[in-house]
Amino acid sequence: MRYLVTGGAGFVGSHVALALIEHGHHVTILDNLSTGHRAAIPTGAQFHEVDLLDTNRLNTILANGPWDGVLHFAALSLVGASMATPYHYLRQNMLTSLNLIEGCVRYNVPRFLFSSTAALFNNQGNTPLSEDSPINPGSPYGESKFLIERALNWAERIHGLRYGCLRYFNAAGADAKGRLGEDHQPETHLIPLALDSALGRRPPLKLFGNDYPTPDGTCIRDYVHVSDLAEAHILTLNRLDTGSVTYNLGTGQGFSNLNILKAIETVTGRELPWDWAPRREGDPAILVTDPTRIRTELGWQPRYTKIEDIIETAFRWRLAHPNGYRGL
Ligand code: UDP
Numbered sequence: 001m002r003y004l005v006t007g008g009a010g011f012v013g014s015h016v017a018l019a020l021i022e023h024g025h026h027v028t029i030l031d032n033l034s035t036g037h038r039a040a041i042p043t044g045a046q047f048h049e050v051d052l053l054d055t056n057r058l059n060t061i062l063a064n065g066p067w068d069g070v071l072h073f074a075a076l077s078l079v080g081a082s083m084a085t086p087y088h089y090l091r092q093n094m095l096t097s098l099n100l101i102e103g104c105v106r107y108n109v110p111r112f113l114f115s116s117t118a119a120l121f122n123n124q125g126n127t128p129l130s131e132d133s134p135i136n137p138g139s140p141y142g143e144s145k146f147l148i149e150r151a152l153n154w155a156e157r158i159h160g161l162r163y164g165c166l167r168y169f170n171a172a173g174a175d176a177k178g179r180l181g182e183d184h185q186p187e188t189h190l191i192p193l194a195l196d197s198a199l200g201r202r203p204p205l206k207l208f209g210n211d212y213p214t215p216d217g218t219c220i221r222d223y224v225h226v227s228d229l230a231e232a233h234i235l236t237l238n239r240l241d242t243g244s245v246t247y248n249l250g251t252g253q254g255f256s257n258l259n260i261l262k263a264i265e266t267v268t269g270r271e272l273p274w275d276w277a278p279r280r281e282g283d284p285a286i287l288v289t290d291p292t293r294i295r296t297e298l299g300w301q302p303r304y305t306k307i308e309d310i311i312e313t314a315f316r317w318r319l320a321h322p323n324g325y326r327g328l
Contacts, residue, residue: 010036029046053099072115114149120143130292152244169223208279247298
């Protein structure tokens with residue numbers, strides 16, 4: 001199959017592109033490299049440096065098919081930043097996605113797989129979250145992803161586009177063979193920041209909020225290994241021939257931020273320096289999924305079920321790449 005992968009130079013997109021190639025598919029990556037890295041583009045993928053706001057170039061690429069499907073990862077993706085620049089987040093994520101959806105309809109791309117998020121739930125205590133839990137985004141980022149899910153729903157109802165929405169809980173870890181890893185500039189995610197603090201490469205970690213309604217007062221998240229997440233994309237693509245689907249994608253286990261700090265110390269064998277800091281705006285207290293639907297309908301089984309094993313792959317990549325992808 002021939003797949004177009006937007007955002008394929010980013011963390012999740014690059015791991016999924018690699019999995020597609022390993023399953024024998026042809027992959028063409030579209031990325032504007034605003035947050036992605038040229039060095040993260042897997043060997044064997046074609047690459048176009050293009051912005052999805054550039055509809056002329058986008059449509060030229062879509063016209064140059066046929067494409068069997070589009071996987072859409074390119075997006076602004078930070079909860080905290082979206083609270084500071086809400087209209088930028090809403091505009092950017094929606095315009096780029098609408099351009100892509102409209103182009104897929106125009107050029108008869110039959111399948112669309114969308115990188116959605118658990119951030120469209122703002123959990124008020126009902127946990128774990130199923131696909132049918134109430135949608136109530138806690139941030140413009142989460143809202144933008146929800147609006148794109150709705151746009152896909154209209155593209156199916158009006159034009160018959162088959163789509164899959166995968167609502168990621170917390171993607172973490174790195175390719176087990178060390179070919180790819182996580183490198184955001186600036187980094188805002190708990191595990192890579194905590195690893196660097198433990199390695200003495202950055203100041204003590206700031207832990208955001210100790211007064212959440214959770215047993216230890218810190219937020220609880222459901223971490224899923226990025227390669228397990230990639231396999232879920234392969235399974236979902238195969239499933240789209242029978243209809244559109246929406247799945248929550250996590251392991252179903254919740255870890256508090258303090259649990260994560262402890263696991264970082266176990267994996268690295270080092271003491272992790274950290275301090276309390278105020279809550280980060282937009283953060284829901286608990287995001288943990290009930291993965292029953294994706295497990296039963298697709299037979300998806302995460303290979304990584306222990307948080308230490310997930311962190312260990314991330315740790316090895318950061319040890320080997322102290323500057324991330326820079327200089328590669
Ligand atoms: N977090 C933290 N300090 C940091 C970065 C993150 O305490 O420097 C917390 C954050 O507030 C949230 C959890 O770690 O409770 C996971 O945040 P992350 O940004 O990794 O993922 P998110 O859940 O926002 O997608």
